[in-house]
Amino acid sequence: MKIRTAIVAALIAGAGLSVLPAMAQTAPATRASLSAEEYARRQAQGELFEIAISQLVLDKSEDQGVRAFAEQMVTAHSASLEKLRTASGTMAALLPTALDSTQQTALFRLENISGMKFNMEYMQMQADGHKAALDLNRRYASGGTDPALRQYASDSVPMIQDHLNMAQKVRVAPPITPGPKL
DSSP: OOHHHHHHHHHHHSSOOOOBTTTBTOSOOOSSOOOHHHHHHHHHHHHHHHHHHHHHHHHHOOOHHHHHHHHHHHHHHHHHHHHHHHHHGGGGGGSOOSOOHHHHHHHHHHHTOOHHHHHHHHHHHHHHHHHHHHHHHHHHHHHOSOHHHHHHHHHHHHHHHHHHHHHHHOOOOOOOOOOOOO
16 A cells, blocks of 8 residues: 555544545635634644645646645645644644545545546645635634634635645646657
């Protein structure tokens, strides 16, 4: 079993669990302010999913542009998850450590497609998820109740915007097939 697959399996095997760092945040959010606990949970759930699906891309995709993007997502969201745990203080022990059932379903669905369709689906999930994450973090940064989490959300907005911009620029290329021998 590849190391990345083992990491994804470990994330999934962890406790009972929500989709994209992005997808945990795709549920329609009300404009009412989120509690610190709800914000931290949703953000952590999203970070876990981001890492898991990007690890899957590193195992499956041969598209160099998509792979490069996924590598950046694993690195950035792993660091962001650690920052969230620190900012969460005593709530850190309550943060999810594994994917929820919705995220597991999305991950399994992505595992069962391949090629260009796989790459396109991943990149669409990235764009959609980062849009939702941007909204969540902007909302909490402007109206959150916990100062440390509000600062974390505020600091996260530029990174999320950068990831969204990058996701929208990645072009999925068809696989290169060898031509006839001359």
